[in-house]
Amino acid sequence: MKRFAITVKAVTLILLVFMSAQLVAQDQLRDYELKAVLIYKLAKFVTWPEDSGTTFNICVYGQNPFGEALDKLTGELVNNQPITIRYRSRITTDLNDCNVLFIATSANGHLNRILLATSYSPVLTISDIQNFASFGGMIELTNANQQIGFRINVKAAKAVELNIASPLLELATIVGGR
């Protein structure tokens, strides 16, 4: 127990040190680096149905705003699955392989279609597009008062059997009811 605790502490410590170093180095990408971490963290509050594949796929649709920040998550475990980062630019059935789909602001015009394409699969849709959650997206990252916040459409997530843990809801603004 003690050894485990020490190990956990050490790992967390190393990770945090590493992450913060990245944040300091890449000043311009600071916002998206933070968001990358948020996506990773958000994933932890969501449970997916059982039929998922061997990897935990985080997909980015549209022009990648993260730079390499997201790639750094590769290999981290979510739900005991190693993270794989994929970049998509077409609306195909491929999108259904994604566990998490981040829709970049560049894809704003195709939003409806993207959401429609993923509406039958357990794909957690995340975006910082304004009113994303109101449009039927699941988690909208907001940036009010220099602070990142969430708007969550629980209904949309529930519809594809994605379960968002209630602690996350504590932090979020719920859209479209729970």
Place this chain on the structure above:
Amino acid sequence: MPGLHNLSVAAKIRWMIVSVAAFALLLTTAISVSVEVNNTRNALLDRVQILSNVISTHVTAALSFGDAQTATRLLQSMDFDADIIHAQIYEIAEDAQAFASYDNPDFKAAHEIDSSHHDYSVLEPGHDFTLGRLNLASPIELDGETIGMLCIEVSLASLWLQILRYLLSSLAILLVVLFFVYLLARRLQRRIAGPFENLVQGMKNISASNDFSHRIEKGENDEVGQIIDNFNEMIGQIERSNLQIQAKNKEVEQHAFYDALTGLPNRRMLMQQLSKELNRCSRTFKTGALLYLDLDHFKTINDSLGHTTGDMLLKEVAHRLRSHLRKGDTPARVGGDEFVVILTDLDENVGVAAENALSVAEALRKQLSSPYVIEERRLHSSPSIGIALFHHANDSADDLIKQADLAMYKAKEDGRNLVQFFAADMQKLALRRMHIEEDLRHALESDPNQLELHYQPQVNHNGEIFGAEALIRWNHPTNGRISPEEFIPVAEVTGLIHPLGKWVLSHGLQQLSVWQSKGLNTQLAINISPNQFLQEGFLETVTEAVKTCGVNAERFELEITESVIMRDIDEVVELMKELKTLGIKFSIDDFGTGYSSLQYLTKLPISKLKIDKSFINDLFTDPNDAAIVNTIIAMTKHLGVAVIAEGVETLEEANFLFENGCDAFQGYYYDRPMPATDMEGRLLQQKAGFTAIEADTGEAASAGGH
């Protein structure tokens, strides 16, 4: 507990039950309290853990996303639990700064002290109870990874309060239960200790009263019951052996002090009784007598008719002895045919006592001499009796027995069937008194001529006879004249004084009546003995005698002694007053020899005191007597009564008395007692002298006139 030794069994049992119960209850209470402590702690822990789990679950997102505000808000929701002092959330990070914290305002002060102490960064998950605090650290996990720690500090004050309440109520219940246990113990103890107390009380009663006929009541048939049974049996044995001892003692005493054949006291008992009597006589100045009886010819009867007959004769003798003795007298068998009788409380006067003893002995002799019928055979036996008197100046018991024994032998020598005194003079004295009694009785009853009255003149300072004292004389046909000093005491003891007194009274009054009828104006004094004076009917006797003789009772005087007054003064005064109504006068005879007080004298209606002759006789040899005589004379003046001196024998005495104020005399110097005829002659002579003198003076006067 040394005090416990002195407690009764009941108290011990009570204490035992109560202390065992107290111990059990205390143990139970301790266990239940410790279980309660544990339960309460566990409940608290569960509660806090659930809360902590809820909070840490809810706070994961806030911590994960660094939302301290939300985290704080979430922590704030703990405020419903008053016991939580303080809670903090730590992020697993390089610094130990709290991510969010909650402080219960009620514990503000406590928190400020405590918060500095804890380094939550190194705190591991788990909980830690201290005396006053529960510190709980629960990890905040996200996806199997610990991302932070929720540390809650809980006050145990309310827990302890709750436990204290529990403890107090447990103790209260314990005390109540103990009280009931005590009551129950008292009831139970009675069951066990009751019989013990009963036993102890019974034992105490028996040893206090010494009454071994008591038995202790048995209650139950347990060990105590068996003890009681055994004790009762033991007491029974003691009682039986006591009774045996008493019976044996009685038997031994019977053997030791009583003769087996006759049942009379034996020699040992006799000696004891005799010693007792001797002691008593030296205190009471009474005389007693010891009679020693021996059966004449008993040996012959015994040898010829056999021991059985002899024994039966002895039994009969004992029976006769017993039935003819007074209650206080003790018969005893001291040898084969020898008996001893102790006679007690005989007269102070040895002569009287001797006579009494003799008469008892004679009575016994006659009783024992009458024929015996034994086994239809007439037997004749007689005793020889020896008497020894004892009084305060006497010898020892052994000496007395020897004396009586010797006297008995003398009686045997003198011819058997006789009574013999140890002292010859005593024998004579007793016999003489017996004869006097018999002869006096005979004289009074059938030959009153043996008695006569003599008269001793009483004169005044001029030598003139004014009266006479009547004095009795007894002319015994064979023994000549017997002194009144000898026969009057016998008459007093035997009761002959009453007929004698009556005789004197009637004869004296007759004589006075004769003289009065002859114109002889003399006074007559008669002595009355105390017994006679106080005899019932004395007043009537005197009244009747005065009437029948027709005398002028004014000239009649009764001489009584001081000893009369010593009896019942009121009765005496009453009687004297009655007699005085007849005209009779009283004088106190032998004055000065008694103990009468002046106070008594003033009460009595007397007219004269007679100074006893013993004072007169010693007037010139004993100066005390002269003083006494003077005092008596002075007293008579004071009392206003006349005085007369008796026993005046010389001129000197007469002169002394006269010079000291006494003017009446009686005695040999003037005249001896004389027969009535002589007295009459003297009175006639004096009367003639008077008339002659009267005539002389008358003639002289007329001659002178001429």
